[in-house]
Amino acid sequence: MQRRQLPAALFALSMATQGARTALAQPSSPSSAASPAAAPVSRAVRLINGFSAGGAVDTLSRTVAERLGAVLGQPVVVDNRPGASGMIAADAVARAAPDGLTVGVLDVGALAVNPVLQKRLAYDAGKDFAYIGLVARIPLLLVAHPSVPAANLRELTALLRANPGTYAYATAGIGNPLHLAMEAYRQASGVDVVHVPYKGATPAVQDVLGGRVPLMFIDVNTSAQHLRAGTLKPIAIATRERNPALPDVPTFAESGFPAFEATPWIGLLAPAALTADARARMAGALAQVMAQSDTRNRITALGFVPLQDGPDAFAKLASEDRVAYARLVRDRGITLD
CATH class of the missing domain: 3.40.190.150 (Bordetella uptake gene, domain 1)
Incomplete structure (x- = not known):
């Protein structure tokens, strides 16, 4: 790539x-x-x-x-x-x-x-x-609602490429780091997903938890309780190395995007x-x-x-x-x- x-x-x-x-x-x-x-x-x-x-x-x-x-x-x-x-x-x-x-x-x-x-x-x-x-x-993490039929970044990228404009992602607002992280992923992967901006991270997270919007970038601290509860699915972490708090979650670099970091x-x-x-x-x-x-x-x-x-x-x-x-x-x- x-x-x-x-x-x-x-x-x-x-x-x-x-x-x-x-x-x-x-x-x-x-x-x-x-x-x-x-x-x-x-x-x-x-x-x-x-x-x-x-x-x-x-x-x-x-x-x-x-x-x-x-x-x-x-x-x-x-x-x-x-x-x-x-x-x-x-x-x-x-x-x-x-x-x-x-x-x-x-x-x-x-x-x-x-x-x-x-x-x-x-x-x-x-x-x-x-x-x-x-x-x-x-550290930011790309997460999905459990209903999304992808278990990792390679599968998600393939899914989004096969269904352009079908999936959406939530952010805390235009220009927020969560928004820019997804735009960087979109640019690097060529996927077409719809941006749904919110007025702050809390309502964005709530709608992803509720399945109304299937994807978003989120910080590790905010995601922790939802990952433990199984209400969010980790896709990949956007750091150069795996995070000690999430040792089983692969990085973007391990998943086909060797220089990606958020x-x-x-x-x-x-x-x-x-x-x-x-x-x-x-x-x-x-x-x-x-x-x-x-x-x-x-x-x-x-x-x-x-x-x-x-x-x-x-x-x-x-x-x-x-x-x-x-x-x-x-x-x-x-x-x-």
């Missing part, structure tokens, strides 16, 4: 960004390892989180905040700013004072997808942020005008947090893959993904209209 160049964070088809996403790698620049001990520790750090309270990403953010505070020697307080696909939180971080007291947890949607899909954006993802480091990636990422960043010393201090603290085995274990238990890539690798990945997403959006004719 001919490889196509698709977004590194989701699909990594023939892109040379593997090092930027290597789990548990050492930070990519000397500044990332700088000691955090020399900076003042009197005031609390605000961590702006672009996700709703109570969800898995919020728990991830609070896990990082707690441990980051311990390393910095000052409290780190989570400030949830959900909504608008991460744009509210991203704008808040971009507009914050660059005093080292505001950081943000944002994902691939806010930093690489929105800049491509949104006609008007209040922030510039390439210029308005000081990238601190990657925290985790989110793993949105999450990282820590600050306002662009942050001083080099403050950036190095925060990056060094994050590197220490991500090197802790209890932090990695907690992140893994939440269904994520912990990362330890520093400022340069994070900024490079986000920049390259913006270019690659633009290509995918153009090739697939994806618009928000």
Whole structure:
């Protein structure tokens, strides 16, 4: 099968960004390892989180905040700013004072997808942020309702090719990583399936559980209870290696798509005008947090893959993904209209 160049964070088809996403790698620049001990520790750090309270990403953010505070020697307080696909939180971080007291947890949607899909954006993802480091990636899984007559990806691809336009897939909305993962699969396989966008992941999952829509990409954490109950059928996991939580589920690479990957990422960043010393201090603290085995274990238990890539690798990945997403959006004719 001919490889196509698709977004590194989701699909990594023939892109040379593997090092930027290597789990548990050492930070990519000397500044990332700088000691955090020399900076003042009197005031609390605000961590702006672009996700709703109570969800898995919020728990991830609070896990990082707690441990980051311990390393910095000052409290780190989570400030949830959900909504608008991460744009509210991203704008808040971009507009914050660059005093080292505001950081943000944002994902691939806010930093690489929105800049491509949104006609008007209040922030510039390439210029308005000081990238601190990657925290985790989110493995995605292609699932089907149990009624779908396919047990694996090869069978599903054959079924969809034989029945163009007959099957549909649910997503959390246009431009959501779940949507873009399926569009990448469609492009790589040539299958014709109908997109059914929802206003959020919850109603999308409910309709797949109910058999009203037979297919979707879903994150491993959300899918776990449904896989155990047998109400969803795993088709293939879109990571380079099998997931420890789902050891019997083959990867796309094992199923005829050797370079396919769907793993949105999450990282820590600050306002662009942050001083080099403050950036190095925060990056060094994050590197220490991500090197802790209890932090990695907690992140893994939440269904994520912990990362330890520093400022340069994070900024490079986000920049390259913006270019690659633009290509995918153009090739697939994806618009928000």
